Amino acid sequence: xxxxxxxMTNEKNTNLMDDQTTADLTATDLIVEEQxxxxxxxxxxxxxxxxxxxxxxxxxxxxxxxxxxLAQQQAKLASSHGVSRHGYTLRWFGEHFEHHRFASSALIVxxxxxTFFAVQHFxxxxxxxxxxxxxxxxxxxPEAYADxxxxxxxxxx
Amino acid sequence: xxxxxxxxxxxxxxxxxxxxxxxxxxxxxxxxxxLTDSQRQVLNPLASEWDTLRPWQREKMLDIARDxxxxxxxxxxxxxxxxxxxxxxxxxxxxNARKRHQRFKDLPADKKNELRKKWHEYQNLPEAERAxxxxxxxxxxxxxxN
Numbered sequence: 415x416x417x418x419x420x421x422m423t424n425e426k427n428t429n430l431m432d433d434q435t436t437a438d439l440t441a442t443d444l445i446v447e448e449q450x451x452x453x454x455x456x457x458x459x460x461x462x463x464x465x466x467x468x469x470x471x472x473x474x475x476x477x478x479x480x481x482x483x484l485a486q487q488q489a490k491l492a493s494s495h496g497v498s499r500h501g502y503t504l505r506w507f508g509e510h511f512e513h514h515r516f517a518s519s520a521l522i523v524x525x526x527x528x529t530f531f532a533v534q535h536f537x538x539x540x541x542x543x544x545x546x547x548x549x550x551x552x553x554x555x556p557e558a559y560a561d562x563x564x565x566x567x568x569x570x571x
Numbered sequence: 572x573x574x575x576x577x578x579x580x581x582x583x584x585x586x587x588x589x590x591x592x593x594x595x596x597x598x599x600x601x602x603x604x605x606l607t608d609s610q611r612q613v614l615n616p617l618a619s620e621w622d623t624l625r626p627w628q629r630e631k632m633l634d635i636a637r638d639x640x641x642x643x644x645x646x647x648x649x650x651x652x653x654x655x656x657x658x659x660x661x662x663x664x665x666x667n668a669r670k671r672h673q674r675f676k677d678l679p680a681d682k683k684n685e686l687r688k689k690w691h692e693y694q695n696l697p698e699a700e701r702a703x704x705x706x707x708x709x710x711x712x713x714x715x716x717n
Contacts, residue, residue, distance in 0.1 A: 545634055545635070546631055546634060546657070546665075546669070547635040547639055547642065547650060548638065548642075549669060549672045550635065550649065550650045550653045550657055551642055551646035551649045552649075552675075553683075553687055554672075554675065554686065554687060554690055555649075555653055555656075556657055556660065556665070556672075558686075558690045559667065559668035559669075559671035559672055559675070560660060560664040560665070560667055560668045560671075561701075561705065562704075562705050563693075563701045563702070563703075563704035564690065565708060566705075566707060567689075567701075567704050571689070
């Protein structure tokens with residue numbers, strides 16, 4: 415019985431040691447990889463000073479391609495949110511507005527002007543009945559509304 | 572570009588509005604001789620005192636001249652008849668008249684008829700009695716600016 419227990423304990427210890435070893439190896443691998451990356455970076459830096467014109471041209475082309483690709487991706491992202499790089503918001507109203515920018519702008523301005531003149535017109539008509547001219551033309555003269563004596567006489571009658 | 576175009580159009584509208592306001596202010600400062608024929612025709616009862624009126628008083632009278640052509644002939648006659656008295660009323664009398672006219676318009680037809688009848692009865696009272704009623708009534712109206 416005691417022998418069996420010792421065996422179990424030994425196995426457990428062995429497993430713990432294996433885990434520890436794996437962890438140590440992983441850490442070591444990471445350190446090694448980092449060191450390799452540093453070496454590569456240093457080598458690239460050192461050699462970058464001595465690049466051939468052809469290599470420089472290819473690197474420059476590759477950089478331009480990468481930048482263009484990034485710019486295209488950002489433009490796609492912006493348009494998928496409804497606003498382009500220029501803040502063009504008409505596409506919020508649908509593809510038709512997107513394809514007829516000038517006509518759509520003219521339509522919006524016309525609608526704004528129409529609203530403005532409609533408000534002016536109906537506002538004027540509404541004020542018309544309240545203007546002094548219509549008070550003067552009313553059945554009762556203005557004096558009837560302003561005469562304190564008339565008020566007093568109405569109260570007493 | 573679109574932004575620029577929109578800003579330009581907004582600017583045009585604002586310019587038109589400010590121009591409109593400036594034109595109204597000029598009208599309010601116009602002397603009798605500077606009024607148009609149609610304005611002079613409507614405001615004729617005020618011809619002698621027009622140049623003594625303050626700008627805001629002139630503006631109100633010009634509003635009357637503007638609305639005058641939209642009225643029927645009998646209403647136009649009433650306006651001409653009452654215009655001189657109206658211009659001699661104090662600002663707070665005019666403001667009070669406006670407010671009470673609004674209330675009168677909201678009354679039911681029978682109440683309106685009753686008030687008209689009462690006004691005619693009051694007009695038939697001797698002037699001395701009406702003056703006494705006026706003198707005995709407290710001045711309940713506050714100051715007004717127009």
